[in-house]
Amino acid sequence: MRGWWQDLTDLVLPGECGGCGRPRAVLCAQCRAVLSAAAVSRVRPVPEPPGLPVVHAAARYADEVRATLLAHKERGALALAAPLGVALAGAVMAGLQGASASVGAGMVSSRWSGAPVLLVPVPSGRRAVRARGHDPARRIALAAAGRLRGSGIPARVLGVLRQKRAVADQSRLNSSQRQGNLAGALAVAPGAARLLCEGPVVLVDDVMTTGASLAEAARAVRAAGPISNAGWTAAVYEGETWESREEQNVGSTRERTGRRPGRPGIAGAGGAGGVVDVVCAAVVAASPESFQINRN
Template identity: 60%
Template structure:
């Protein structure tokens, strides 16, 4: 119900840029440039977990980019899912090299938000952005699907403010594949 109400009020009330607050635009040109950046770049956490595949970031998580993501995630600016998905799709394109002859769609598996966070926000931001990214990839000619097959098996602490090492400890063993989800990943 809360998400539905936000959608209706978004039609009636004026919008402001999720990054800088400029009136009458969901995402101004300057904040869009920060989000889309020149190109996705390699991102390496410290410490880098063993076996971590090559990861790319759409843009540095700072300033306008951080504000846009938080506007979508915490303040319900649902219209930002599409530009955030487009940025994620750019990072996916930079990261993924598909082996020749690999059949089937590219699968985007979002990390689920805690149930209590989804209830409080009225939506699962990561899932919404992954679905938008899959749509952007399909529009660009890449067969892709968002496949929400992970769930939290135990409670985790809020990740904001944690160091990379603390985040690893916080999430170790916290996620599992939902029943029947494994066959969808094959």
């Protein structure tokens, strides 16, 4: 597991570019351009797993982008979370805009007015987190939330998904095998479901290949079901405590100011009846084939 001094060394004295290996850069200008050059696109794997929400991706999972994500995930280049978070924030905004267009801007504004966008990361397994020393998707999500807030979009990270059971390594599994491997593997943490009613839920991850992880995450969130507003205020305070601890890891202070979302009954604070709503999903990168959404 990484020590705090290793994290500090990465931030102050970056060894090499995470994308191309060029020395003395966290992510060089050329690799930053590759990460953000392509327009954010809707992506869809084939075959598409049942229950997969609409997914937007910032870049293709190849070359420099793939190297950057692997450097962050597997080699602990934690400073890369910032540029990766910028890319993820772009995908989140594209997904929200698409959702607004699909159901009508008036309906969206009346339901979500003043509510924070809730970024729900797909969790890594406990063994993987221990081995890596961090949860990559959650760290990138926190950076993306900071970026969204800086753009005037209220956003929070809710790390409420938990693995109910161990799953096999998916690197050698095909699409159907991944779906079977993950079926029923995730659940919303006890007592956390009501937090998902505070605003539009956007599932986030670093990479999408087959879509099995996002589909299972969507199933778990939807399974939380309609939530009453009883006990809502206490749950919000508890959620702020969870997030405050996480935000300290990436240096953000805004979520530690004591600011709380609106009270129950305010438009956008949970929708009709406090129903959990998975609006869309967003990832930093997706397999190149999934960008061919208009194929016959």
